[in-house]
Amino acid sequence: GAVVSQHPSRVICKSGTSVKIECRSLDFQATTMFWYRQFPKQSLMLMATSNEGSKATYEQGVEKDKFLINHASLTLSTLTVASAHPEDSSFYICSARGWDSVYEQYFGPGTRLTVT
Amino acid sequence: EDQVTQSPEALRLQEGESSSLNCSYTVSGLRGLFWYRQDPGKGPEFLFTLYSAGEEKEKERLKATLTKKESFLHITAPKPEDSATYLCAVQADKLIFGTGTRLQVFP
Numbered sequence: 001g002a003v004v005s006q007h008p009s010r011v012i013c014k015s016g017t018s019v020k021i022e023c024r025s026l027d028f029q030a031t032t033m034f035w036y037r038q039f040p041k042q043s044l045m046l047m048a049t050s051n052e053g054s055k056a057t058y059e060q061g062v063e064k065d066k067f068l069i070n071h072a073s074l075t076l077s078t079l080t081v082a083s084a085h086p087e088d089s090s091f092y093i094c095s096a097r098g099w100d101s102v103y104e105q106y107f108g109p110g111t112r113l114t115v116t
Numbered sequence: 117e118d119q120v121t122q123s124p125e126a127l128r129l130q131e132g133e134s135s136s137l138n139c140s141y142t143v144s145g146l147r148g149l150f151w152y153r154q155d156p157g158k159g160p161e162f163l164f165t166l167y168s169a170g171e172e173k174e175k176e177r178l179k180a181t182l183t184k185k186e187s188f189l190h191i192t193a194p195k196p197e198d199s200a201t202y203l204c205a206v207q208a209d210k211l212i213f214g215t216g217t218r219l220q221v222f223p
Contacts, residue, residue: 002162034211043203043213044160059210093159103148103207107159 003027004096006108013084014116021079021111023094029074030096034105035067038091050077084115118143122204122214129221132193137217139204140186148207149187151180153200154216160203163189194221 003026013019023033032051036044048064050056050071058064066088068080077096081088091112095105123138141149148167152160164173166182173180177198179190189202201216 004159006159041215043215044205045213046210049210091157095159103211104150104162104165105211106162107152110157110159112157 002098002104002106004030004094004106004108006094006111008111009109010112010114012114012116015085016083019081019084019113021081021092021094021113023077023079023096023108025075025096025098025106028096028098030077031074031099032097033071033077034095034097035069035077035079036093036095038093038110044093081113084113086115089113089115118206118208118212120204120206120212120214122202122217124217125215126218127220129191129194129219131195131221131223134190134192134194136191137189137202137204137219138186139189139214141204141206142185143206143208143212145208146206149182150205150207150211151178151187151189152203152205154203155200163202191219194219196221196223 005024007022035047038044047062048056048058050069052071052074056069071077093110095107120141151163154160164180169184171182177192181188199221201218203216205211205213
């Protein structure tokens with residue numbers, strides 16, 4: 001149980017284009033979903049928290065106009081990187097928390113974004 | 117400021133050589149401490165949750181313990197398949213991760 005998927009697993013795009021990453025909870029309903037980014041040999045940094053049907057809450061320093069988050073249903077959240085630039089290249093990981101989880105988060109496999 | 121520090125950064129063990137990984141933390145209002153395993157290019161895989169000092173959890177060759185200031189992940193008789201990065205995270209207002217311990221177990 002508690003499986004989270006992400007799509008795509010890897011994406012390469014040109015500078016200036018937008019990229020959408022999907023995060024799905026496969027076997028549970030996710031009341032809250034989280035988006036993290038991870039640079040090589042560094043820890044996961046929380047970007048934003050989203051609750052189904054509500055606007056996402058962004059961490060300090062994260063541009064909400066660049067990283068657009070939509071949590072349209074209890075099993076799907078999307079992260080759109082708008083007008084991506086090379087400095088946005090990173091490993092993006094989503095996680096989800098269900099009704100019966102007090103604080104446990106279950107993580108997706110991650111999406112490697114490379115902007116050329 | 118809430119902070120999580122893991123040591124060592126990297127650890128090389130011979131198969132069967134037991135050891136411990138450390139996670140020390142300073143956080144106001146600890147609501148839980150988590151251990152995850154992360155393989156290269158993958159997302160973190162949940163291992164344990166600890167909520168209060170003195171609590172212990174076990175799973176196969178892994179055992180996690182918690183005090184008021186730190187947590188240990190003990191690895192007993194590790195195997196090469198235990199090679200991974202082990203992440204510690206604390207739940208305060210948000211989940212705060214340490215930078216991990218990269219474990220390599222050689223046959």
